Amino acid sequence: AQKVTQAQTEISVVEKEDVTLDCVYETRDTTYYLFWYKQPPSGELVFLIRRNSFDEQNEISGRYSWNFQKSTSSFNFTITASQVVDSAVYFCALSEVDTDKLIFGTGTRLQVFP
Amino acid sequence: DSGVTQTPKHLITATGQRVTLRCSPRSGDLSVYWYQQSLDQGLQFLIQYYNGEERAKGNILERFSAQQFPDLHSELNLSSLELGDSALYFCASLAGEGDEQFFGPGTRLTVL
Numbered sequence: 001a002q003k004v005t006q007a008q009t010e011i012s013v014v015e016k017e018d019v020t021l022d023c024v025y026e027t028r029d030t031t032y033y034l035f036w037y038k039q040p041p042s043g044e045l046v047f048l049i050r051r052n053s054f055d056e057q058n059e060i061s062g063r064y065s066w067n068f069q070k071s072t073s074s075f076n077f078t079i080t081a082s083q084v085v086d087s088a089v090y091f092c093a094l095s096e097v098d099t100d101k102l103i104f105g106t107g108t109r110l111q112v113f114p
Numbered sequence: 115d116s117g118v119t120q121t122p123k124h125l126i127t128a129t130g131q132r133v134t135l136r137c138s139p140r141s142g143d144l145s146v147y148w149y150q151q152s153l154d155q156g157l158q159f160l161i162q163y164y165n166g167e168e169r170a171k172g173n174i175l176e177r178f179s180a181q182q183f184p185d186l187h188s189e190l191n192l193s194s195l196e197l198g199d200s201a202l203y204f205c206a207s208l209a210g211e212g213d214e215q216f217f218g219p220g221t222r223l224t225v226l
Binding site: 035044045095098104 | 145
């Protein structure tokens, strides 16, 4: 069965600290997609990144970076020099090949204090 | 703004009642997904429609049903509501296979 595990329920950091959010997934599919979404206090789900299973290149977008390792079935997300506006719940998700439905992890609540 | 709209934003109703949540996908997107976010179950996939046809079903209760209309908007019908149905219901649309889903702002349902 497909599963996404985000073991960190809540992380608190002080502004400017770097923080890494862990994501481990399980799937039998050889082709799959992984995603990160952000849910700020306002409640909407904001898309951050998509990665397909054949592309293990790490990606950097400003202060955000993602490390995809198929060998450990992990897709970790790092925020460099965190800011208060980064405070949110972050979800990692895996999509099912035939339907593209998303299987979400339980989320990690990140609190960044000034 | 994701381009996906959902109405209403908030809904407060009583147990036993029936409600309809509405979603309009992004222009051109044929796939619509419904998800439920609750404290105890997290974010769970309910059902998917593609161009008017049901494509996939998740942990959707028999009291819940959905449809997608010719203009591609979708409605999620929840009946015989129970306290445990209180949740945030999201709709998302998808442009193509493997693409990211764009989520609407959600409808917060409170059952009293």
